[in-house]
Amino acid sequence: xSRALWGLAGLAxxxxxxxxxxxxxxxxxxxxxxxxxxxxxxxxxVQQPRFWTATVDTLKTWALGLLIAVVAGVVLGVAIxxxxxxxxxxxxxxxxLRPIPSVALIPLVSLLYGATITSTLVLVVYxxxxxxxxxxxxxxxxxxxxxxxTARAYRLGRWARVRYLFWPTALPYAVTGVRLAASVALIxxxxxxxxxxxxxxxxEIGNAQDSGAVPQMYALVIVTGLIGLAANLFARMAERRxxxxxxxxxxxxxx
Amino acid sequence: MLEVQGxxxxxxxxxxxxxAIADLTFTVGGGEFACVVGPSGCGKTTLLRCIxxxxxxxxxxxxxxxxxIAVVFQEYGRSLxxxxxxxxxxxxxxxxxxxxxxxxxxxVDEALAAVGLADAHDAxxxxxxxxxxxxxxxxxxxxxxxxxxxxxxxFAAVDAQTRADLEDLIRSVWQRLGVTLLFVTHDIDExxxxxxxxxxxxxxxxxxxxxxxxxxxxERDQLTTRADPRFAELRARIYAHIKKLPxxxxxxxxxxxxxx
Amino acid sequence: xxxxxxxxTLLGLPVVLVATWWFLSAGSTDFYRPSLQRIVTAFQxxxxxxxxxxxxxxxxxxxxxxxxxxxxxxxxxxxxxxANRWLRALCEPVLExxxxxxxxxxxxxxMLVAGIGNTTKVIVIVSGCVWPVLLNTVEGVRGVDExxxxxxxxxxxxxxxxxxxxxxxxxxxxxxTGARQGLSVGIILMVISELFAASxxxxxxxxxxxxxxxxxEMWSGVLVLGLIGVVLAQLFTIAERRILAWYHxxxxxxxxx
Numbered sequence: 001x002s003r004a005l006w007g008l009a010g011l012a013x014x015x016x017x018x019x020x021x022x023x024x025x026x027x028x029x030x031x032x033x034x035x036x037x038x039x040x041x042x043x044x045x046v047q048q049p050r051f052w053t054a055t056v057d058t059l060k061t062w063a064l065g066l067l068i069a070v071v072a073g074v075v076l077g078v079a080i081x082x083x084x085x086x087x088x089x090x091x092x093x094x095x096x097l098r099p100i101p102s103v104a105l106i107p108l109v110s111l112l113y114g115a116t117i118t119s120t121l122v123l124v125v126y127x128x129x130x131x132x133x134x135x136x137x138x139x140x141x142x143x144x145x146x147x148x149x150t151a152r153a154y155r156l157g158r159w160a161r162v163r164y165l166f167w168p169t170a171l172p173y174a175v176t177g178v179r180l181a182a183s184v185a186l187i188x189x190x191x192x193x194x195x196x197x198x199x200x201x202x203x204e205i206g207n208a209q210d211s212g213a214v215p216q217m218y219a220l221v222i223v224t225g226l227i228g229l230a231a232n233l234f235a236r237m238a239e240r241r242x243x244x245x246x247x248x249x250x251x252x253x254x255x
Numbered sequence: 256m257l258e259v260q261g262x263x264x265x266x267x268x269x270x271x272x273x274x275a276i277a278d279l280t281f282t283v284g285g286g287e288f289a290c291v292v293g294p295s296g297c298g299k300t301t302l303l304r305c306i307x308x309x310x311x312x313x314x315x316x317x318x319x320x321x322x323x324i325a326v327v328f329q330e331y332g333r334s335l336x337x338x339x340x341x342x343x344x345x346x347x348x349x350x351x352x353x354x355x356x357x358x359x360x361x362x363v364d365e366a367l368a369a370v371g372l373a374d375a376h377d378a379x380x381x382x383x384x385x386x387x388x389x390x391x392x393x394x395x396x397x398x399x400x401x402x403x404x405x406x407x408x409x410f411a412a413v414d415a416q417t418r419a420d421l422e423d424l425i426r427s428v429w430q431r432l433g434v435t436l437l438f439v440t441h442d443i444d445e446x447x448x449x450x451x452x453x454x455x456x457x458x459x460x461x462x463x464x465x466x467x468x469x470x471x472x473x474e475r476d477q478l479t480t481r482a483d484p485r486f487a488e489l490r491a492r493i494y495a496h497i498k499k500l501p502x503x504x505x506x507x508x509x510x511x512x513x514x515x
Numbered sequence: 516x517x518x519x520x521x522x523x524t525l526l527g528l529p530v531v532l533v534a535t536w537w538f539l540s541a542g543s544t545d546f547y548r549p550s551l552q553r554i555v556t557a558f559q560x561x562x563x564x565x566x567x568x569x570x571x572x573x574x575x576x577x578x579x580x581x582x583x584x585x586x587x588x589x590x591x592x593x594x595x596x597x598a599n600r601w602l603r604a605l606c607e608p609v610l611e612x613x614x615x616x617x618x619x620x621x622x623x624x625x626m627l628v629a630g631i632g633n634t635t636k637v638i639v640i641v642s643g644c645v646w647p648v649l650l651n652t653v654e655g656v657r658g659v660d661e662x663x664x665x666x667x668x669x670x671x672x673x674x675x676x677x678x679x680x681x682x683x684x685x686x687x688x689x690x691x692t693g694a695r696q697g698l699s700v701g702i703i704l705m706v707i708s709e710l711f712a713a714s715x716x717x718x719x720x721x722x723x724x725x726x727x728x729x730x731x732e733m734w735s736g737v738l739v740l741g742l743i744g745v746v747l748a749q750l751f752t753i754a755e756r757r758i759l760a761w762y763h764x765x766x767x768x769x770x771x772x
Contacts, residue, residue, distance in 0.1 A: 006604035014609045031628045088524045096529065099748035101702040103718075104740035106710075107725040107733055111547055187617040191703075194619055195710060202620065209623035221620050228615025307669050326669040333662035338684045338761040347680060348670035381765045399670060 033215040042219040051204075055223070058200035061117055062189040062231075065124030069185065070178055072125075073132025077174070081140025082158070082166050098134065102127035102188055103195075110196045117199065120192030127188045128181035132174065139173025140166050175242050179235040186231050190224055201227075257283040257306070257403055257435055261315035264301050275301045277460030278315075283452075285320065285402075288429050288436045290446035293456030294497055299439045302461070303407045306437065321402030321435075329408040331389040335380040342367065342376040345395045366398035367391075369431075370424060386417035390424070397428060403435045410445070419477050422449060426475060443497065447471075447489050448480060455496050464496050549731045554738070557731035562739055566720065574717040575743065577633060578705040581640025585697060589645045590690060593652025594682055603653065614650060618643030618700060619707050626711060636708040636716075643704045644697035651693025655686025688762050691755050698751055702744050717743075 018035035021027045045051045080086045102123050109119040143165055151165050193202025201224055208217040264276040275298040283289045293299055304310040306317050307326050328334040335344050342363050349359045367373055370390040380388050389409055396404055406425070410418045426449060429436050440446050446453045447469055455464045471485060480486055533551075540550040562571070596602050596610075621642050629635040659682060667673070667681050683690075709718030721736035756763070 003604045006601060007608040010605035010607070010609050011612075013605075031624075089528050092525045093528045093532065095748075096745055099699065099702075099744040100741035101699065101706060101744050103703045103706045104721075104737045104744070106706075107721050108737055111725055111730070111733070183615070187619070190617045191619040191707070194622075195707065202617075205620050205623065214627065217623055221616060221624065224620055225612050225616035228617065229612055232611065232615055304665075309665050309668055323671070324669065326666070328662055328666065330662045333660050334666045336663065336680065336684070337765055338687070339680070347676075348672060351670065351672040351676045379761055379764060381761075381768055395670075 030214065033218060038215050038218045038222065041215045042222065045216070045219055045223075054199065054201045054204045055227075057117070057198075058189055058193065058202070058227070061120050061124060061192070061198070061200060062186050065121050065189065066128055066178075066182055066185040068121075069125045069128035069181055070132050073129050073177065073181070074136055074174055077133045077136025078140060078162060078166055078170065081137045081170070082162055087137070087141075094130075094133070094137075098130045103191070106192070106195055115197040119196045120189055120198045120200070123192045124185045124188045128185040131181040131184055132177040135173040135177030135180070136170050139170030142173070143169045172243050175239050179232075179239050182231050182235045183228065186228055256285045256318075256320040257437060258318040258320075259302075259306065259315070260318070262302070262305060262312050262317065263314045264298070264305060264310070265313045274460040276305075276312075277462050279456075279461060279463060280315075281454055281463055281466065283435055283437055285435055286433045287452065288426075288438070288450050289452045289454060290450035291437065291439045291454045291456060292441065292443055292446045292493060292497070293461065294458045295441050297456050297458045298461040299441070299456065300407055302456075303405055303437070303439050307405055319403055323399060323401050324403045324405060325396035325399045325401035327389075327392050327396050327404070327406045327409045329411050331385060331392050331409070331412070332381075334392055335388060335395075337379065337381055339380075340376065341372065341378050341380060341383070341391050344380065344391060345398050348395065348399050362398045362400070363394075366394040369397055369428060370394045384417075386413045386421060389413060389421060393421075393425065393428065397432065401434055403437070404429075406436070406438045408440055409438075411441070418445075423475075423477065425449065430473075443490055443493050444481070447486060447493065448475060448477075453489075453493060455493055465493075467493065546728075547730060549734065553731045554734045557729075558735035558738060561732050561735050570715055570717055570720045571739065571743075573715065574705055574709065577636050577708075577716075578640060578701055581637040581704075582644055582698065582701045584637070585641045585644035585701070586648055586694060588641070589648025589693065589697070590652050590683075593649045593690075594656055594678065594686070596649075597653040597656025597686070598682065603657070610646075610650060610653075614646040618646075618704055622707060622711055631711070631713065636705075636713075639708040640701050640704045644701045647693040647696035647700065648690065649693070651689045651696075652686055655689030656682055658689070659685040688759060691759055695751060695755075698747060699744075702740075702747065706740065 015035055018032075018038075022029040022032050022034045080090055105123055105126060109122045113119040113122070147165060147169075151161050156164065189200065190202040190205075192198060193200035194206050195202075197203055197206065201220055205217055205220045205224075208214075208220060259282070260280050262276055262279040264274075266273045266275055279302065291299055291302065301310065303326075305312045306319070307324055308317075309326075336347070339347065345363045345366055346359055349362060354362075363376075364373075367376065370393050372387065372390055372394060375383065375387065375391075380391060383391070392409070409425075410421050413421065422445065425436075425438075438446070438449055440449075450469050453467045453469060455467065456462070457464050467489065469489060471480060471483060471489075537551045540548065541552065543550045596606050618639070622639050625635055625638050625642065629638055663681060663685070667677050672680065706718035706721075709716035710722055713719040717736070717740065721733055721740070724730075724733035724736055
């Protein structure tokens with residue numbers, strides 16, 4: 001309880017600074033309007049359909065991209081991880097492709113698809129796919145060698161091995177991968193909108209910047225932070241729920 | 256010399272009071288080897304932590320003549336720095352005490368040689384067996400040049416053969432250094448074999464039940480000492496005390512019936 | 516495994532993929548998807564020139580400066596916050612919120628305050644890299660082993676020695692994890708900071724190619740970015756192997772038991 005109180009106190013201090021620094025002139029109000037102004041503007045925003053359309057667009061891009069990335073990452077991860085030859089053959093390629101920054105694709109996709117949701121979607125899928133794939137691969141590699149030998153001794157078929165051996169071992173890793181992917185996907189969705197101009201909150205921030213509407217820009221940035229926060233909390237809750245049964249809730253793989 | 260007077264420790268938290276130590280008074284003379292035994296959960300570790308200054312007592316006091324105090328913990332795997340090599344582990348407390356490099360080096364070499372690890376300087380602790388890791392922890396304590404050495408069930412987690420070796424090692428270290436040694440254990444045989452005196456504790460809330468002088472000869476040997484009829488007598492006497500005690504675990508904070 | 520087999524598993528798939536791209540795109544007439552051959556030619560002409568000095572090096576230098584600043588700030592603040600229970604409780608919600616803001620949306624705000632010079636670009640990189648480093652450091656410091664902490668107290672290892680030999684090293688696996696995440700964020704922000712109102716830099720150049728419809732050059736720029744990402748990831752792995760040698764040693768020795 002006292003922990004939550006401390007946290008609230010921290011937020012209150014943060015908010016108070018956001019209000020006081022511009023008012024006292026320590027930061028120019030032109031650059032950083034007082035929090036109360038930002039919040040009242042935010043109050044106006046939420047009454048406009050335009051704001052909600054943008055929010056829904058962002059969430060749609062995020063959810064769709066994440067879904068594609070998770071399905072592809074899990075399927076490929078289990079398939080590659082369960083077959084040693086495939087695993088060895090793809091290792092170098094994965095190590096090479098993974099660090100390629102997703103924003104490198106921005107000029108490409110905006111040329112190929114223009115300022116559409118598809119462009120942003122490609123970025124989102126590309127960036128979050130690796131998070132899932134790498135965690136799943138680690139998970140499959142973590143299969144207990146004794147359990148593996150047991151499965152072989154009892155002549156479990158390939159499917160049975162995937163179903164009863166690889167999948168349960170890899171699940172906690174996969175869930176961690178999904179959690180990481182969820183936040184990466186949101187960042188890329190909003191980045192794509194900001195830079196490519198596909199519809200969503202990111203584009204609204206760009207518009208606010210272009211028209212010099214500073215408080216509005218801050219209001220939208222706060223909204224993106226709140227959505228990100230909600231996504232993180234939700235993903236962590238889901239992680240705990242899914243893994244509640246698991247004997248050892250494993251930590252993140254340091255990759 | 257080590258003096259514990261009216262020591263009392265009450266854990267207060269989560270709306271529950273657990274009296275771990277009720278009232279402890281005892282003295283260990285300078286250069287004496289004393290063992291503390293008691294049923295599991297009797298607050299032995301709490302006592303040791305209070306003496307080491309890791310835990311403030313609720314009341315009473317601990318007086319230690321001479322500095323410094325060195326501690327050897329039961330969890331050898333967790334008390335060594337896994338990112339430091341063996342020699343660096345032994346050296347670190349000396350470094351923190353700002354000892355000049357040459358002297359540091361000499362003390363580390365001597366201490367590692369004394370525990371039979373002269374050629375393990377550059378290994379990492381996790382490359383060694385459990386018994387060897389505990390030897391490193393003992394070497395670190397020796398190198399520190401303590402006047403009081405506290406050991407908290409140091410051999411509880413090693414196998415029987417290693418344990419016998421380490422017991423003899425600690426006897427010889429004590430004889431050579433002349434430190435005041437307080438050795439906490441739950442193993443009655445071990446306490447009789449090692450100490451000059453055994454302090455028997457009750458279960459929590461802990462008191463001293465008896466203070467037994469171990470009048471076995473100073474030269475001890477795993478075979479002959481343990482076969483000595485006097486050894487069996489002392490062992491039986493301590494065993495009788497511990498068996499009489501209600502075997503409750505202090506951690507669970509259950510009610511204690513001391514009326515028996 | 517024999518050397519030949521090892522080489523085949525290492526290079527087999529990449530060679531097949533590149534060859535496939537090469538032959539499928541050979542003689543491509545699609546304006547937006549030029550043949551790999553033309554991209555490679557453009558790559559040589561474009562990047563083996565003064566551009567390397569004028570555009571690539573400054574970008575990478577800004578990344579290095581921003582990343583290092585973020586590491587120092589993140590680790591220092593993280594150790595302070597992680598070691599202090601009430602400070603942690605106080606800061607946690609605020610940090611969670613700040614971390615959740617997608618770093619690129621801060622670019623317009625930072626530009627507003629700091630203009631469009633090098634400073635802005637470095638601040639942008641710091642503002643994104645610092646969070647994974649900071650939060651992972653906090654977690655790492657929180658996880659310091661109790662017995663080890665007791666050992667330090669009983670042997671009077673205090674002050675700077677304690678921070679250096681106990682806290683920093685205990686937290687280092689997590690700090691490295693955070694630093695790795697921070698690095699990939701940093702590369703992204705290096706590019707993004709150059710997309711807004713810049714006049715030089717890798718990101719700027721690539722967008723210029725895109726706007727000028729110099730398609731093979733643009734593709735080659737994408738390749739450069741990819742290569743930078745790969746090289747930095749490799750450098751990071753080398754550094755990690757040195758810093759965390761003990762940690763990987765423990766993990767593999769536990770696996771043997």
